[in-house]
Amino acid sequence: CSYRLRDALHPLWQSPLTIPGGTRQSPINIQWRDSVYDPFLKPLKISYDPTTCLHIWNNGYSFLVEFDDSTDRSIIVGGPLENQYRLKQFHFHWGAINEWGSEHTVDSKFYPAELHLVHWNAVVYPTFEEAVMEGNGLAVIGVFLKLGAHHEGLQTLVDALPAVKHKDTVVEFDVFDPSCLIPSCPDYWTYAGSLTTPPLTESVTWIIKKQPIEVDENQLEAFRMLLFTSDGEEEKRMVDNFRPLQPLMNRTVRSSFQ
Ligand SMILES: NS(=O)(=O)c1ccc(O)c(NC(=O)NCCc2ccccn2)c1
Numbered sequence: 001c002s003y004r005l006r007d008a009l010h011p012l013w014q015s016p017l018t019i020p021g022g023t024r025q026s027p028i029n030i031q032w033r034d035s036v037y038d039p040f041l042k043p044l045k046i047s048y049d050p051t052t053c054l055h056i057w058n059n060g061y062s063f064l065v066e067f068d069d070s071t072d073r074s075i076i077v078g079g080p081l082e083n084q085y086r087l088k089q090f091h092f093h094w095g096a097i098n099e100w101g102s103e104h105t106v107d108s109k110f111y112p113a114e115l116h117l118v119h120w121n122a123v124v125y126p127t128f129e130e131a132v133m134e135g136n137g138l139a140v141i142g143v144f145l146k147l148g149a150h151h152e153g154l155q156t157l158v159d160a161l162p163a164v165k166h167k168d169t170v171v172e173f174d175v176f177d178p179s180c181l182i183p184s185c186p187d188y189w190t191y192a193g194s195l196t197t198p199p200l201t202e203s204v205t206w207i208i209k210k211q212p213i214e215v216d217e218n219q220l221e222a223f224r225m226l227l228f229t230s231d232g233e234e235e236k237r238m239v240d241n242f243r244p245l246q247p248l249m250n251r252t253v254r255s256s257f258q
């Protein structure tokens with residue numbers, strides 16, 4: 001008898017976990033010894049204008065800090081990128097406990113959380129929505145969070161989280177410079193990948209910083225107090241909002257360092 005293998009549905013997104021024909025899906029495990037040093041990779045240049053910060057939004061999957069991306073005031077350029085890319089938002093993925101939570105792994109090690117700073121190619125594409133559909137449309141900087149010292153810069157964000165406890169709540173959040181969340185060490189890995197949530201489009205140049213930032217237990221716990229659910233619904237804690245690892249397939253991870 002013939003039967004159709006149902007694509008495994010992701011518990012969080014009730015959508016197929018795999019993209020049929022996907023060849024560059026994210027996240028992946030970064031095997032340090034298999035990454036290839038590329039001497040032609042430039043340093044990544046980051047210039048953010050803190051006044052482009054708009055608000056924090058709980059979208060029911062993570063909390064997003066969104067920026068005014070109508071001009072080139074907050075951009076990144078260099079690194080593996082051909083063009084400059086505009087900052088649109090940043091968000092995090094984290095676990096219920098400190099043993100896991102990041103989307104990417106390094107030598108199969110999970111971090112308790114991972115920051116994604118999302119940028120789009122406004123030089124080539126008129127809107128973010130169009131850039132999301134194109135191979136060179138997005139550039140996402142990934143930063144690992146590890147348990148350690150209190151992070152001063154993150155605390156201003158943590159203090160605002162109770163205001164966006166429920167799905168579809170927004171709170172004003174002006175004047176924040178996300179470069180305080182990016183480690184000073186310039187070293188990164190880069191590879192061609194995808195969004196890690198629907199629509200899972202293969203449009204992301206990933207730039208994963210080698211050095212994690214340190215945050216303390218209270219700050220991670222503050223993430224875990226958020227809810228997937230709207231006010232009035234049965235409460236579901238927002239935790240484990242990371243996608244499973246995807247096959248590397250025919251890709252090489254390049255490093256900016258030896
Ligand atoms: N996690 S990620 O790859 O950095 C990334 C970056 C920019 C994005 O717009 C997305 N995805 C996204 O916004 N999806 C629409 C909202 C959503 C999020 C999760 C599940 C279903 N729909 C993911």
Ligand SMILES: [Zn+2]
Pocket residue numbers: 091092093116196
């Ligand atoms: Zn993400």
